[in-house]
Amino acid sequence: MGSASVRERLKKAATAIFRAGIKAVDPEDCINRRLRRTADTLWVDEVGYDLAGINKLYVAGAGKASAAMALAVERLLGERIDDGVVLTKYGHGVPLRRCRLLEAGHPVPDENGLRAADALLKLAAAAGPADLLLCLFSGGGSALSPAPVAGISLADKQETTRLLLACGATIQEINTIRKHLSRLKGGRLCRAAGGARIVSLIISDVIGDDLDSIASGMTAPDAGTFGDCLAILSRYGLEEGVPAAVRRHILEGAEGRAEETPKPGDPAFARVRNLIVGSISDALTAAGREAGLQGFIPLILTSMLHGEAREAAKVVCSIALEVRRSGRPAPAPACLLSGGETTVTIRGGGLGGRNMEFALAAGIELAGLERVLLLSAGTDGTDGPTDAAGAFADGSTVLRAQALGLSAVRHLDGNDSSSFFAPLGDLFVTGPTRTNVMDLQIVLIQ
Numbered sequence: 001m002g003s004a005s006v007r008e009r010l011k012k013a014a015t016a017i018f019r020a021g022i023k024a025v026d027p028e029d030c031i032n033r034r035l036r037r038t039a040d041t042l043w044v045d046e047v048g049y050d051l052a053g054i055n056k057l058y059v060a061g062a063g064k065a066s067a068a069m070a071l072a073v074e075r076l077l078g079e080r081i082d083d084g085v086v087l088t089k090y091g092h093g094v095p096l097r098r099c100r101l102l103e104a105g106h107p108v109p110d111e112n113g114l115r116a117a118d119a120l121l122k123l124a125a126a127a128g129p130a131d132l133l134l135c136l137f138s139g140g141g142s143a144l145s146p147a148p149v150a151g152i153s154l155a156d157k158q159e160t161t162r163l164l165l166a167c168g169a170t171i172q173e174i175n176t177i178r179k180h181l182s183r184l185k186g187g188r189l190c191r192a193a194g195g196a197r198i199v200s201l202i203i204s205d206v207i208g209d210d211l212d213s214i215a216s217g218m219t220a221p222d223a224g225t226f227g228d229c230l231a232i233l234s235r236y237g238l239e240e241g242v243p244a245a246v247r248r249h250i251l252e253g254a255e256g257r258a259e260e261t262p263k264p265g266d267p268a269f270a271r272v273r274n275l276i277v278g279s280i281s282d283a284l285t286a287a288g289r290e291a292g293l294q295g296f297i298p299l300i301l302t303s304m305l306h307g308e309a310r311e312a313a314k315v316v317c318s319i320a321l322e323v324r325r326s327g328r329p330a331p332a333p334a335c336l337l338s339g340g341e342t343t344v345t346i347r348g349g350g351l352g353g354r355n356m357e358f359a360l361a362a363g364i365e366l367a368g369l370e371r372v373l374l375l376s377a378g379t380d381g382t383d384g385p386t387d388a389a390g391a392f393a394d395g396s397t398v399l400r401a402q403a404l405g406l407s408a409v410r411h412l413d414g415n416d417s418s419s420f421f422a423p424l425g426d427l428f429v430t431g432p433t434r435t436n437v438m439d440l441q442i443v444l445i446q
Contacts, residue, residue: 003370003396006446010373011392013294014442015428017287017335018377024286025379025435027068027138030203030278037076042132044199044275051080055130058196059084059099060120060189062145063138063215064380064436065203065278067093067101070136074098085123086136087116087144092432108161109146114154117147117184124189127196135189135198139205139380139436141215142175147184149249149258156243157181167236168308168345171206175216176224176232179261180253181246185216186224186261190268197271203278205380205436207304207340211274219272222261226253279303280339280437283379287440291335296444298337299330305340305441309354310412312342313361313376320372320443321365336443350416353384355439356391356427360417363397364408370395371446377428380436386418388427390439400424 023029034045042049051057059081061070067088074081074097084099089106104113127133146157160181164174179186190198198219206213211220229250233239239247252258262268280303288298301319305312316338323334330336344354352360358376366372377383377390398408404423411420421427 006371007373007394007396010394010444010446014373014375014392014444016294017290017442018375018440020290021283021287021440022379022433022435024282025203025278025437027065027203027278027435028072031069031072031201034201034275034277035073035076042077044273049132054132056082056127058082058123058127058131058133059086059136060123060133061086061099061136062120062141062218063203064089064092064140065138065434066136066141067096068434069138069201069203070096070099073134073136083123083126085116085119087113087120087141089140089144092434094434104144106140106143107165108158109143109154111154113144113146117145120145120189121147121184121192124192125194127193129195131196133193133196133198135200135219137200137215137218138203139214139438141218142178142185145184147182149181149183152181152245152249156245160242160246163238163241166346167238168343169232169236170306170343171341172210172213173232175213177229179216179222179224180226180229180250182216185218186212186222187217187220187266187268188261189218190272191262195271198273200272200274201277202274203435203437204276204280205438207306207438209276209279220274221264221266221269225260226250226258230254278435278437280440283437283440284337284339287337287442291337296333296335297330298335301336301338303339305338305342307342309342309344309358310361313358314365316441316443317362317365320445321369323445324369324372332445334445336445338441339438341438344415346415348414348416350411350414351386351419352415352417353378353386355383356388356417356421357412357415358441359391359393360408360412360420363393364412366393366395367398368395373444375428375442376439378439379433381430381433387429388418389430390428391417391421392426392428397424397426
């Protein structure tokens with residue numbers, strides 16, 4: 001079998017493994033596994049809610065998976081839903097009948113997001129102690145729902161978001177800042193909800209499934225402080241770079257002159273239940289099963305991969321090289337699986353995302369190695385400001401690129417991974433998956 005044939009076979013197998021991982025975190029399935037109805041009782045796992053004793057039932061959602069989650073809730077509760085607002089990314093919506101579907105910009109917030117966030121706050125404010133607010137959150141919810149505090153404009157939040165994305169800050173650090181600039185995030189949705197019972201069903205897109213980080217923890221206590229915000233700005237040299245209104249608000253908060261986000265023990269959380277219904281661990285487990293069916297020995301390396309994409313790629317590739325050399329930590333044919341969320345510090349003016357950058361760095365590390373292929377892709381179906389989810393790389397990537405006049409090192413230095421992989425036919429395009437549990441890396445060793 002020729003090298004091109006081997007490559008195509010491995011690409012096919014990697015695609016099947018990726019899709020199995022995505023299926024395991026399908027939003028409707030995630031909801032249906034944890035939510036059921038018997039007569040007038042709504043069951044969330046083993047906790048029952050008497051629908052006859054609930055005055056009004058509201059649905060609030062935000063995130064790339066929230067529309068599909070809401071569809072499952074509508075099918076279960078139908079006319080019992082009194083009102084709902086569900087916010088998702090452009091192109092990630094599905095037809096809803098009982099909830100108002102709103103689409104907005106991501107990762108940089110826009111005017112539609114501003115209006116949608118206000119709609120979420122108004123919905124919460126309409127609830128009272130006799131009502132149930134069913135919340136559906138997933139990755140992307142934070143950027144999609146800007147609700148800036150007084151004195152900070154949408155333009156201020158947009159510029160702050162761009163700066164944080166470009167400097168290589170982690171999603172936890174970005175969300176710490178977002179929470180302290182928001183009327184909605186960091187548990188503030190609970191303060192707006194008028195004492196209503198709140199149940200939040202959450203698909204996690206953050207390392208460690210931290211409740212206060214997913215969609216910026218709209219219904220979770222916030223462990224972060226204004227002091228943490230100052231430390232983050234200092235760490236990335238952004239104290240003077242962020243808009244003046246943002247800097248002023250954070251300084252006022254650090255001095256005790258602006259209200260902090262609600263902390264653990266705050267009365268706002270007395271009637272709140274947060275439940276993770278899907279995560280990268282679910283996707284990795286399913287991907288491992290499919291790898292076995294494809295004839296590979298699966299090995300899950302980690303669900304918490306992080307750091308600079310190009311550096312994380314070196315670590316993963318070093319394990320693949322060890323498998324080929326010594327059969328450790330698993331013999332070939334092997335499938336190495338990892339998940340998490342890396343970062344990219346933007347230094348060039350190219351086009352790409354963290355998964356394509358990961359794959360490009362991997363292509364350099366694997367150069368000349370036969371019968372090994374890597375796929376790195378976002379489980380939401382998008383990678384950076386592109387239409388691709390990620391990219392494939394193998395031992396022939398650098399050589400095939402050179403034949404087209406492309407330099408892997410130059411494209412990596414310019415953060416121009418999309419332009420590198422497109423002519424090679426190695427972009428991985430899925431379209432919106434309508435779920436989001438961070439990124440998945442698959443390394444196949446024949």
